Amino acid sequence: MPKLIRDTATVFSREITPELRSPVSIVLAMGQPLLFLVLFGSMLVGTGADLGTGTGDVWQWFVPGILVMMCLMGPLSAGHSMLGELNGGQMERFLVTPISRTAIILGRTGKDTVTLFAQAVLIAATAIGLGMRLHLPGALATMVLLTVMAVGLSALSYVLAIASRPSGNLFWIVTQMLIFPIMLLSGILLPVDAGPGWLSAVAAINPVTFIVDGARALFTGDFLSASVLSGAIAAVAIAAIGLILSTRAMKRGI
Amino acid sequence: MIRAEGLRRTFKAGRETIEAVRDVSFDVATGELLALLGPNGAGKSTTLRMLTTLLPPTAGSVHIAGHDAAREPGRVRDAIGYVGQKNASGENHRIRDELITQGRCYGLKRRDAQRRADEVLETLGISDMAARVPGTLSGGQRRRVDIALGLVHNPSVLFLDEPSTGLDPDSRAGLWAQIQRLRREHRITILLTTHHLDEADRMAERIVIVDQGRVIANGTADTLKADLAxxxxxxxxxxxxxxxxxxxxxxxxxxxxxxxxxxxxxxxxxxxxxxxxxxxxxxxxxxxxxxxxxxxxxSLDDVFINLTGLRLEESGDAHEATTDEPTGATHA
Structure with a gap:
């Protein structure tokens, strides 16, 4: 087996083991998206709003947004845990071993992505319980799109964690200042079109908007929508940028 | 086994260039235990980080077990174990899991990594803690876990950065018993830093003192005392x-x-x-x-004061001390 793959498996297995030993933590970590789904989602459905999704129902419009929200939140705790290990002796311990530097990022990113995937399944299952119609191939395709973005976001959170040493302040400032505007300006909770023109203009340059739109189209099984292509391009771009920056940061030494 | 030649390392802090290590050279023979001493900020940790491939030197070279650390870092990493100042086991991870991961990082097969994990747990007397997370261990037990992590792959060279800091006297004695056993049974080469001069005095075959980024003394405890104090x-x-x-x-x-x-x-x-x-x-x-x-x-303390004008205290703080007065003399 090539060293990079074996090393990635080693890091992945280290990171996933505590989650497997107490799977409850995966559910606890998704508290916020779950609250939005159950509380906010139910109200949104209750308003009987026409959210312009064509064939789909309001749940099918809302759930992809919540999944994206989860992909934005998940990497926060990933970056936070890495910051802890950078400041503790754990990361140093790994860097003294011959393990591949790239594998340290890939293995962690892989674990984050698998965790997000499990959480997404739980979110979808909950939404079905609340009355959502499921388009299975569409939902699976949505997961693939979001997985690609999650890889990039988790890698970016590691870049940020590395850049924030040792205080971690930069990490918190950037994440607190970025996550909510990105979320609100991507139309996760409510359609951006409902806002004033300047807001739509800002949303139109937010890469996450493309992914949310693409995810919504896919989720209802509209594979041929133009927004699927732009969403896929945005997701691949985020993943590529994240992986390039993070492996570079790791190789440069910590 | 270890050869440091003309090591130098500078850091940029804004416009200033800080010379953490100016000129450090020394050799450590196979099976030798060398203590690296120096006041805070003398460049010990930076030197150690260069020796363990964590930091590329600005100038100079490191050879370990015959391999150049700049050209063959992988070979050097295979040969060395490193126990840093901070705790090395992850907070959410069970001790045995971490040891297996560590073995896998060195390319051991899962089965071999498991066997080695159990062996080092046994060697360091922490088998009972295998399924616990670090947060539930005492300081002495955590330190032993750190050392176990450094030993999983049977390194021929072990670097220990302040291994006994923060330990009570019993734990320190236990730790040293383990270190001496490793040397006896495996002829492992050890380089350590410590603030406990009595430890360096009793345990190290040779002592290298660094100050302001330079080696200012290199010899056995007895020669240093005779020559310098x-x-x-x-x-x-x-x-x-x-x-x-x-x-x-x-x-x-x-x-x-x-x-x-x-x-x-x-x-x-x-x-x-x-x-x-x-x-x-x-x-x-x-x-x-x-x-x-x-x-x-x-004592080594006298050597230290003579050379640096500073007293190396257990707390790790260096204080000014006059050089020409006998300190703590007891008049029998």
Whole structure:
């Protein structure tokens, strides 16, 4: 087996083991998206709003947004845990071993992505319980799109964690200042079109908007929508940028 | 086994260039235990980070087990174990899981990694803690886990950065028993830093002292003490005779320093055991009545103060100390 793959498996297995030993933590970590789904989602459905999704129902419009929200939140705790290990002796311990530097990022990113995937399944299952119609191939395709973005976001959170040493302040400032505007300006909770023109203009340059739109189209099984292509391009771009920056940061030494 | 040649490392802090390590060279032979000492900020940790491939040197070279750390970092990493100052096991991870991960990082097959994990747990007497997370362990137990992590792959060279800091005397003694056993059974080469000079004195075959990024002494504890500190003689005489007694001391061979403190004359001299009877005869010949006489061997602390003007304390803080006064002398 090539060293990079074996090393990635080693890091992945280290990171996933505590989650497997107490799977409850995966559910606890998704508290916020779950609250939005159950509380906010139910109200949104209750308003009987026409959210312009064509064939789909309001749940099918809302759930992809919540999944994206989860992909934005998940990497926060990933970056936070890495910051802890950078400041503790754990990361140093790994860097003294011959393990591949790239594998340290890939293995962690892989674990984050698998965790997000499990959480997404739980979110979808909950939404079905609340009355959502499921388009299975569409939902699976949505997961693939979001997985690609999650890889990039988790890698970016590691870049940020590395850049924030040792205080971690930069990490918190950037994440607190970025996550909510990105979320609100991507139309996760409510359609951006409902806002004033300047807001739509800002949303139109937010890469996450493309992914949310693409995810919504896919989720209802509209594979041929133009927004699927732009969403896929945005997701691949985020993943590529994240992986390039993070492996570079790791190789440069910590 | 370890060869550091002309190591230098600078850091940029804004516009200033900080020279953390200016010129550090030394060798460590196979199976040797070398203690690297120095005040805070002397460049010990930076040196250690360069030796363990964590930091590329600005200039100079590191060879470990015959491999150049700059050209073959993988080979060097295979050969070394490193126990840093901070805890190395992850907070959410069970001890045994971490040891297996560590073995896998060195390319061991899962089965071999498991076997080695159980072996080092046994060696360090922490088998009972295998399924626990670090947060539930005492400081001494956590330190042993750190050392276990450094030993999983049977390294031929072990770097220990302040291994005993923060441990109670019992844990320290236990730790040292483990280190001595490793050396006896595996002939492992060890380089360590410590703030406990007594440890370096008793355990290390050789001591390298660094200050302001340079090696300022390199030798066995005994040579350093003899060459750089010298023994002390203390005699107590009637106050009126003290000046005369000091004058007589100046005439003796091997004297490097004479001071008086009231009725006491302090003489720094080579081989004080042999010098004391001669000095007493000299005083007796001049009818100076000696009421007390003692010999004090210098400690590494004295060597340290002589070289750096600083005292290395257990707390890790270096304080100013005068260089020419005997410290903590007991007049028997």
């Amino acid at each position: 010298g023994d002390w003689l203390h005699v107590t005489v009637p106050a009126a005779d003290a000046a005369r007694a000091a004058g007589l001391a100046d005439l003796m061979a091997g004297v490097s320093d004479v001071t008086t403190e009231g009725r006491t004359v302090n003489v720094r001299i080579a081989d004080a055991d042999a010098a004391l009877p001669a000095y007493l005869r000299l005083l007796d010949h001049d009818s100076i009545r000696v009421t007390r006489a003692s010999v004090r061997r210098p």
